[in-house]
Structures are given as C-alpha cells and as structure tokens.
Amino acid sequence: MTQQFYTVLTHTGAAVLANASALGQGIKLTEFAVGNGGGTSFNPDLETLKNLSALTNEVYRGAINELKVDPENPARYYAEGIVPVSVGGWTVREAGWFLDDGTLFAVTKYPPSYKSIPADGVATELPVRTYIATGSSNNVELKIDPTVVLATREYADSKIRWEEITVDTNAKDGQRYKFMGASILTLPAAGGDPVYFEAALNSGVSEETPAKIVVEGGAQINTSKGLFTDFLVTQPKVTWRADFENGEWTL
Incomplete structure (x- = not known):
C-alpha cells in the first residue's frame, strides 16, 4: 500500500x-x-x-x-x-x-x-x-x-444560537454565550445541561480586560488549574464548557 x-x-x-x-x-x-x-x-x-x-x-x-x-x-x-x-x-x-x-x-x-x-x-x-x-x-x-x-x-452551532452578551448576564442551562466585551456571566447555583461560552474575535477581551465567569452565591468553579471564585476569560475564540457535577461547576 x-x-x-x-x-x-x-x-x-x-x-x-x-x-x-x-x-x-x-x-x-x-x-x-x-x-x-x-x-x-x-x-x-x-x-x-x-x-x-x-x-x-x-x-x-x-x-x-x-x-x-x-x-x-x-x-x-x-x-x-x-x-x-x-x-x-x-x-x-x-x-x-x-x-x-x-x-x-x-x-x-x-x-x-x-x-x-x-x-x-x-x-x-x-x-x-x-x-x-x-x-x-x-x-x-x-x-x-x-x-x-x-x-x-458545527452541528450544535447550527441548531443552538450563540447569545451575544455586552452586559452582565445570568446564564441559563444549555445555552451558549459569546462575550462581545468584558462583562460577567453568572452561572446558576445549581445546573443541569452544560453552558458554553467564548469571547468573540473582536470583543476586546484580553488579559488586561478579561471577561469573567462567576457562580451565583459566590461558589467556586473547579478547573484544571484549581478552584476559582471568578474565572477569567482572556483569549478570544476559545470555547469553554461548564458542567455541573457533584454539586459544583467544572470547566
């Protein structure tokens, strides 16, 4: 061959x-x-x-x-x-x-x-x-x-609309959010379906002006780099998935 x-x-x-x-x-x-x-x-x-x-x-x-x-x-x-x-x-x-x-x-x-x-x-x-x-x-x-x-x-993007956010927003289960600026997305205290988020290419989001992910009530978010009360989104076009497992949100 x-x-x-x-x-x-x-x-x-x-x-x-x-x-x-x-x-x-x-x-x-x-x-x-x-x-x-x-x-x-x-x-x-x-x-x-x-x-x-x-x-x-x-x-x-x-x-x-x-x-x-x-x-x-x-x-x-x-x-x-x-x-x-x-x-x-x-x-x-x-x-x-x-x-x-x-x-x-x-x-x-x-x-x-x-x-x-x-x-x-x-x-x-x-x-x-x-x-x-x-x-x-x-x-x-x-x-x-x-x-x-x-x-x-690709298939999911064609079926589920990305919600563009320019102000602080409370997230809903199963939704996809696209930061158009350095705003805050708040995950519910208890979740069901995954929540997806990313910063748009021309959003202005960067290490100097990050967008933030927090949890209602101030609970911590579990990530591969440790626990955070606020997770900073600093790079555009990187998609993150948040899952609610064992009583906590995990990225």
Whole structure:
C-alpha cells in the first residue's frame, strides 16, 4: 500500500463482514477509539494493522458520530468520531472502529495530530474521519446506534444560537454565550445541561480586560488549574464548557 495513512479492515473484521454478507445481515458499529501508537516511532506495516485486536495504546473511546455510504463510491462508508474539547494532552496516531460486541472491525493509521485541552490555552474538538471499504453496500449494511451520537460543535452551532452578551448576564442551562466585551456571566447555583461560552474575535477581551465567569452565591468553579471564585476569560475564540457535577461547576 503506497498511501502513508489509511484505514483497513482487521482480519477479524473482514471475517465478520464476509459472514454478514453471506447471511444478508447488517453490522452495527458503535464505538471508535484513538491511541498515541505508543510513541513517536509508530509506523506499523499493513499486515500488522490487519492482525490487531486492540489499539497499541488507546487513550480515548467514544460513540461513533456519523456513518453513511459514500455517495460517490457505494463500496465504502464514511465514518466519523469526535474527541471532545475536554479530553486530550496527547498525540493521536491511530484510530479503531469497533462493533457492538467490542470487536475491532477496522483500524486507521492516522496522521499525527496533537489533541489540545483547555489547560493548553486553546482547545477544540478533534474530528476523526475516514472511509471504511466494505465491497458493496448492497451486500451488507453498516449501522450505528442513533441514541448515542455525539453532536459536533458545527452541528450544535447550527441548531443552538450563540447569545451575544455586552452586559452582565445570568446564564441559563444549555445555552451558549459569546462575550462581545468584558462583562460577567453568572452561572446558576445549581445546573443541569452544560453552558458554553467564548469571547468573540473582536470583543476586546484580553488579559488586561478579561471577561469573567462567576457562580451565583459566590461558589467556586473547579478547573484544571484549581478552584476559582471568578474565572477569567482572556483569549478570544476559545470555547469553554461548564458542567455541573457533584454539586459544583467544572470547566
């Protein structure tokens, strides 16, 4: 194989696919995982990848976000998983695609990509995308469980409006707030759905003129850098997620 980065069925995955095709049954893919390959020297050959039953060093696993037949090539499926904002601090070099019984169906030799976390100062989701060749979608159907699909930021942004704030504001569960200036966003004393916030690119928010996140009643906010009664937002276009867990807000 001349490509440097690619996705192949494992030997076990190919056997499952052949059996499902012969019986006219579908296959359900439920999870994806990413790994760091065990280090910078990760460079397995094709046969090594096909023989895998697990990633070399898995660092994150989640639900597959999207799976659909490639409209330009019905012999393969487009697959996507999302590594969320809060997870990372390592370099992705491998990805795996798993059946509902835990079988590693396909494996991806992935171009090295560092997954940042909020503590790095910049944090984003990492979409892991590939094509999985199955021969023909007429012979076998790959499926995912729609009840566990994670919404990507792009999709969520299209469904949930960002509320632009220029004055001090009391936050509501499940809402997204965009600071247009150095105002204060107050989280409720007890929450439900996550609250998202970021400063707009031309908001004037900076280390000298930060926006602030506080909690109603003066409770502390738990972050990777410690507890704060007021959390300062100093960089534009960095999205933060606040979750209410175990009686406290966590970023």
